[in-house]
Amino acid sequence: MTILSRPIRLGTRGSPLALVQARMVAERLRAAHGLGEEGIEIVPLRTTGDRVQDRPLAEIGGKALWTKELDQALHEGRIDCAVHSMKDVETIRPATLRIAAMLPRADVRDRLVGAPTLDALAAGARIGTSSPRRAAQLRHRRPDLRVMPFRGNVDTRLAKLAAGEAEATLLAAAGLIRLGRDSVGVPLAIEAMLPAPAQGAVGVECRADDAALAARLAAIDDDDTHVCVAAERALLAALGADCRAPVAALAQVTGARELTLVAQLLSEDGALTCQGVRALPRDTPGAAAALAHALLADAPPALARLFTPPR
Numbered sequence: 001m002t003i004l005s006r007p008i009r010l011g012t013r014g015s016p017l018a019l020v021q022a023r024m025v026a027e028r029l030r031a032a033h034g035l036g037e038e039g040i041e042i043v044p045l046r047t048t049g050d051r052v053q054d055r056p057l058a059e060i061g062g063k064a065l066w067t068k069e070l071d072q073a074l075h076e077g078r079i080d081c082a083v084h085s086m087k088d089v090e091t092i093r094p095a096t097l098r099i100a101a102m103l104p105r106a107d108v109r110d111r112l113v114g115a116p117t118l119d120a121l122a123a124g125a126r127i128g129t130s131s132p133r134r135a136a137q138l139r140h141r142r143p144d145l146r147v148m149p150f151r152g153n154v155d156t157r158l159a160k161l162a163a164g165e166a167e168a169t170l171l172a173a174a175g176l177i178r179l180g181r182d183s184v185g186v187p188l189a190i191e192a193m194l195p196a197p198a199q200g201a202v203g204v205e206c207r208a209d210d211a212a213l214a215a216r217l218a219a220i221d222d223d224d225t226h227v228c229v230a231a232e233r234a235l236l237a238a239l240g241a242d243c244r245a246p247v248a249a250l251a252q253v254t255g256a257r258e259l260t261l262v263a264q265l266l267s268e269d270g271a272l273t274c275q276g277v278r279a280l281p282r283d284t285p286g287a288a289a290a291l292a293h294a295l296l297a298d299a300p301p302a303l304a305r306l307f308t309p310p311r
């Protein structure tokens, strides 16, 4: 049995943000189950995504870079569960693993750092981002802006900005707040910059056959966050969106049994976009697939062609 005889080993990436998030999960688990400091051991693991900092993520293999090492450690029993920024977790996960809990979602917005508003940026200003979604949304709104690749953790990106590598950058409010950088940047309205699917959500994954641990994790699960992120991920799955496809999506609880899902597809150059919204029954977040199909039917053919929905 995983539990009681020894500490729960909580695997995480080693970036400052990942470590903060792992500590948040550990704190909630301790509180929910009356565990002492020694009841949970945080195990930082270095992922391929952390090692390769000089190339765009999409080019070197996408989101699996962040999860592969953690998946392996789970499968080999070196850790009992893994903490993830849900935004960085591939849409299709191994059937042997299970996302058993999500923490309450933080601020889902992007923050603009380096200028008070997007409109305030000078013509031709350089914006540092390696996110295809952010780049496409920026180019759509301001085709004059020059998007510069900007990888690395939050501090690295802020350092690049401070060093003058760009006039501005976009970062998730959630990450800045968790790192204690509450005052960095200005939040962009959701309507102006729809966030990435699962932005602001932290998930905990365990082995699918570890029922005892799954039950413990369920005690810290925030159901509103879980169903909203499940809807956003179901949309991605139904789009067949890979990591290069600029997709924005946000589900919010809008009624006792209802979610509202907003989604936007873009071409990389931001020239083509398609947006839609749909109410979903809360208990079937998989119904998000219907919005995916409607978007693909609505989108200009050159945009729809960028997606390969599963048949």
Ligand SMILES: NCc1[nH]cc(CCC(=O)O)c1CC(=O)O
Pocket: 085, 086, 087, 088, 154, 170, 171, 172, 173, 174, 175, 198, 199, 200, 201, 202
């Ligand atoms: N791709 C990196 C990443 N993954 C999660 C976050 C922020 C925290 C979150 O969205 O939960 C970030 C940094 C950023 O986008 O600024």
